[in-house]
Amino acid sequence: MxxxxxxxxxxxxxxxxxxxxxxxxxxxxxxxxxxxxxxxxxxxxxxxxxxxxxxxxxxxxxxxxxxxxxxxxxxxxxxxxxxxxxxxxxxxxxxxxxxxxxxxxxxxxxxxxxxxxxxxxxxxxxxxxxxxTAARALPVSFAQGISDLPNRIKLVWRPHPDLRIRYYEIQKFDTGLNKWKLLKRIDGRLNAEYIDDRLGNNKVYKYRITALTYEDVATQPTEVITAKTKPLPIGAQNFQATVNQPKKIVLTWEPSPTEDVLKYSIHRSLFESLGFSKVKEVSKDTLSVTDKIDSDGKTYYYKVFAIDKDHLRSSDKIDSRMGMTLNKPAKPVITLAQIQGSKAILNWSTGDKRAMSYNVYKTTEVSFFESKTEKFTDIKGLRFEDNNIINGVQYKYSIQSNDEYGLMSEKTDDAELILPKIKN
The missing domain is CATH 2.60.40.10 (Immunoglobulins)
Structure with missing residues (x-):
């Protein structure tokens, strides 16, 4: 000494x-x-x-x-x-x-x-x-916060050259309390990295780093390190859902402008603003999805989310889009139902402009306990004549519309007709 x-x-x-x-x-x-x-x-x-x-x-x-x-x-x-x-x-x-x-x-x-x-x-x-006494060790000479990471910020710094340094303290600025708070102690002079995770999206955070000796003597802190977390990807653009397709709802959209989007996630609900669950995921190159539904006039609400390479999903705060399967065509309206001579005559008006043809159902009362029904299809006009009727037998007729997709309307109410018996 x-x-x-x-x-x-x-x-x-x-x-x-x-x-x-x-x-x-x-x-x-x-x-x-x-x-x-x-x-x-x-x-x-x-x-x-x-x-x-x-x-x-x-x-x-x-x-x-x-x-x-x-x-x-x-x-x-x-x-x-x-x-x-x-x-x-x-x-x-x-x-x-x-x-x-x-x-x-x-x-x-x-x-x-x-x-x-x-x-x-x-x-x-x-x-x-x-x-x-010796002077304090100099502050950490280089420190940097790495931005645009998902829900996290990475801090890196140059290991302190002074062999008296034992550990580092990471401080984070608490905006709510308006003061610096100790975030983490990093033991070991050569350790030079810390990741602060579980952070908000697209948020700015402030840090500073202090080196401390074996005697717990602190250097001056670094200059304030400012970094920002990665923003959520922008969602799909111009999202549309059909309301006029039979047994299906077709969803279409334009791509997200966010460059690192890898796929889209389609969510569906019976309600406009809650209860959404995922029904499908597609690649970034797919901009249309068909949701097949075995029901007519069925309504669903949809949202399409963009998902980037870091598994971040675009914001939930978007309006849903309603889609609906094509309803059944409206049933026709019977305008005439009578016996003329020895035949039954039915006239009707179309109940729906979508109607392409009609079905006529003829129910014959065989006995008090028995009946049989015949179906006449692909009737193009608005009139039906039935020559195959028997005196004294009661017949019931109903009519149904068909559209171009094969969807059938409800049947009209029965029109009851009977050819009177011939008196001797």
């Missing part, structure tokens, strides 16, 4: 004041009882090593049998000026090492040491010994 700072003329003046301003008991001001016959530590034997907040001393022990220990006096030359005070009393003459701790970094201190006798007196002090 070697002396860090040599004695100066200022230190000598401090020495002259120590005899009347020192403290013989810790925290108790009193004039030291000096016995000039007690051996003094050799000032030239004092050596020291300084750290950021501590200074270690070594000296040559005295041989005087009256000595039972040593008193250390200290002054902070930046704050105390010439007022030395007793900081430590060692109770063993054979002790030759002492570490003064909890000091201020980069601060000059002056020390004087006396030998402590058995009767409570002490020797003259050594000449003033001036030394200085």
């Amino acid at each position: 070697t002396t860090l700072v040599k004695t100066t003329s200022l230190a000598a003046s401090l020495l002259l004041l120590s005899g009347c301003s020192g403290l013989s008991n810790l925290g108790t001001p009193t004039k030291p009882k000096v016995d000039e016959t007690v051996e003094v530590i050799d000032s030239k034997s004092i050596k020291s090593i300084a750290d950021i907040t501590s200074i270690a001393f070594e000296w040559k022990k005295v041989e005087d049998p009256k000595v039972v220990g040593y008193n250390f006096y200290r002054a902070n030359m930046h704050k105390d000026g010439r007022r030395l005070k007793l900081i430590k009393s060692l109770d063993n003459r054979y002790t030759t090492h002492f570490v003064d701790t909890k000091l201020q970094p980069n601060t000059k201190y002056v020390y004087q040491i006396s030998s402590k006798a058995m009767n409570g007196s002490e020797s003259n002090t050594t000449t003033a010994y001036v030394t200085q």
